[in-house]
Amino acid sequence: MQETLVVVGAAVLRNGRVLAAQRARPEALRGRWEFPGGKARPGEAPEAALVRECREELGAHVRPLHQVGPDVPLTAVGPSAVLRLWTAELVEGDPRPLEHLALRWLSAGELHTVEWLPADLPFLAPVGAHLAPPAARSE
Template sequence: MEQQTLVVVGAVVIRDGRVLAAQRADPPTLRGRWEFPGGKVDPGESSADAVVRECEEELGVTVRALHRIGGDASFPAPGRSHTRPAVLRLWRVELLDGEPEALEHLSLRWLTADDLRTLAWLPADVPFLDQIAPLLAPGTATHP
């Protein structure tokens, strides 16, 4: 039986020239690594709806999905006895309400463009760093 590709979304939350990074708590093999907050897309759910839901669940905030950043980044998704193909889709989101809290992560950190490469990112997030850095420049608009 062919394994269906797992789609994971990540949120690029930018405020005052800084982007939000989240430090993984689980699973133990990824504990302490950094990522853009998000999670799995549920069956029948769009990736835009998933990123909004995940921000509410993981950060306790209300966001609006604006646009995708880059293409799909492929990575192996660990399973119980195997790995299946997975893709990460990053979404630029607008923070509408609330202050992000680490509800499911060890910690959160707001990063400048200069800070981006100082963290131990998950491999799937790394390809997006060069695309995010220009968005952190002073005077960069919220919309594309």
């Protein structure tokens, strides 16, 4: 039986917003948005992979908090690959786009203003529940 390849993602939360990262590569995904993260190495705990990937991609140290929803199959990566997302908090450092085109902090009302990768879409509603509601406009 083939071992499941776990791709980890971090819904990094700060001040009622979540961090979104714009892909630089591969070319077919360039410009699309994702939750930062990457593949767990063989024998590496997914939570440890999340911390490592955020350090490599963002130059920041995060702490995984809670898994968000069920795993999402990643058939484009492999027949037994899944995306597993956690909420996470910043422990140290300010995220920088070391491997991405750009980073954005999105509020609940802004979650649908960027073009997400298909695998990240199922996580938007549960992540949105962790965000501050859009501010009421007073005129």
